[in-house]
Amino acid sequence: MNETPTRVYAEIDLDAVRENVRALRARAPRSRLMAVVKANAYGHGAVPCARAAQEAGADWLGTATPEEALELRAAGIGGPVLCWLWTPGGPWREAIEAGIDVSVSAMWALDEVRAAARAAGRPARVQLKADTGLGRNGCQPADWAELVGAAVAAQAEGTVQVTGVWSHFACADEPGHPSIQLQLAAFRDMLAYAEKEGVEPEVRHIANSPATLTLPESHFDLVRPGLAVYGVSPAPEIGTPAQLGLRPAMTLKASVALVKTVPAGHGVSYGHHHVTESRTTLALIPAGYADGLPRNASGAGPVLVGGRIRHAAGRIAMDQFVVDLGPGAADGAVSAGDEAVLLGDAERGEPTAEDWAQAAHTIAYEIVTRIGGRVPRVYLGG
Incomplete structure (x- = not known):
């Protein structure tokens, strides 16, 4: 793919795949x-x-x-x-x-x-x-x-x-x-x-x-x-990717679709499971369960946006979810078009597949394998 997609896409670092294979070969040299x-x-x-x-x-x-x-x-x-x-x-x-x-x-x-x-x-x-x-x-x-x-x-x-x-x-x-x-x-x-x-x-x-x-x-x-x-730990009990000498190959990114200020008491997403406590700023992330994000992570799924890890506010819908940036974000610190990182490498301060797994009460295997076909893959190191 010549142009980077703008809605949501998965960067796949093939150099990380190569490094992980070499690291695993070193674990079983014979x-x-x-x-x-x-x-x-x-x-x-x-x-x-x-x-x-x-x-x-x-x-x-x-x-x-x-x-x-x-x-x-x-x-x-x-x-x-x-x-x-x-x-x-x-x-x-x-x-x-x-x-x-x-x-x-x-x-x-x-x-x-x-x-x-x-x-x-x-x-x-x-x-x-x-x-x-x-x-x-x-x-x-x-x-x-x-x-x-x-x-x-x-x-x-x-x-x-x-x-x-x-x-x-x-x-x-x-x-x-x-x-x-x-x-x-x-x-x-x-x-x-x-x-x-x-x-x-x-x-x-x-x-x-x-x-x-x-x-x-x-x-x-x-x-x-x-x-x-692919640089994901098979179990938290064994260690993090970094502790195991592995590097996550997938980074799931999206572009913020909308930023807006809403008043206190405003319901967010289906069922109003999140209601704003005060005047606050919401950011819309254009990815949802049709892209593979687990709906079970509603209210908890992490995303790095505006330099901080925040969490899905309310229900994750088919195509989108919302994060509550808080009342201090009304100054425009996050804007439409800004990058949001949904999962990546903890060493870069990003949410991980394991973070999403814990939010959804599942395992990291399911998180990465369920990233859907309508999410383009952009290959690095190829």
Whole structure:
């Protein structure tokens, strides 16, 4: 984009993405690194962020859906890519022909992979996912022998190449949680069984962002950070981005649309959940829940405007919200067209994704990934 948008836009600093990838690689120096770019790179833009991550040394890319993985290939991005969220009838053949690793958690998936590999005339690169205690995707220990045996047989017939064994933590963002060691033990057991039965994986992996940062014994052959790649801490308990050596890549900015003085007792936004206590100045920020700001942060969402962090006054609406600048702002310290920073880097005195998460009673993952499609992305360092 040649011109900076004027309503609301997200600046994405690709140099920050590169720095974060290098910092995460330093946390796991003996392991390869997969940069997870699912959900449009957590709202940052999958294709430019994937390229930046690879430039900084990411060995793998990870996506949830096959469509996300195929988007990378369509953009000319090579290298190993894993996608893991499959449903019956998915584009297995397209993924196989694009050289994408596919995750298999159940017999139905392996059956569909084998059929697609025959149709494609080439073996499918398959990674077996173990459910070690998350209780979500992945194969239960009781069914592991059947799945491993079938995968080994498929490999012998030439329809499958088993390239990985992997799993996912439930509570790695809670250091010391008892489930962490239980899952590690289960993963080691299921991995040992698969290898005993003839699986020779290229990569074995379980470490997400928090485990990459705090749990060296979980690093195995590959670490799989997602949110941390974009400079956002995966949990306040682990540390701030600066404490973790990370730098936020996204800065969400808007232009003040209107500044006006209103009398005491004036209701602000839907439902009048905010009523002015005295004569005061209001500023209108032209971004709302249609842009991804959580309505749950009404009355609390932070924004840096006029040199101070202020908070949403009243309801966040679909397209806009209001901040109360206070009675002392009537002298024109904030004007229409001034920059408002909704989220960015605490080191620059800006509100952060974690600040918005606390205001909305959610997690920082949701804040950045929900920034909507009508918010243009402006790339720096590209």
